[in-house]
Amino acid sequence: MRLMRDQWPRLPLLLAVLAYVTKVWWMRSGSYAISDGVFMLFRHAHNLGHKHGLVFNAGSQPVEGYDNFPWTVLLTSSTELLRALVCPKRQG
Secondary structure (H helix, E strand, O other), X not given: OOOOHHHOOHHHHHHHHHHHHHHHHHHHHOOOOOOHHHHHHHHXXXXXXXXXXXXXXXXXXXXXXXXXXXXXXXXXXXXXXXXXXXXXXXXX
């Protein structure tokens, strides 16, 4: 099946819906678990994105508690990019 030019704008929406349905199915199947290392990575990336630094809890001393620095920075930057696209700051 060949996509026509007017159908291209629908492709990202279709992919987003497919990803969401897949995620819901996967979560309902009960075969997922977040390991401690991944949870720590998410916490460090969240705090780095909120300008608290590479800490597990905001306001605590920095400790190298993350497993992989490049993944932490990548997760932080992608979260910040998504936040900028979804919630742009008002000008004026």
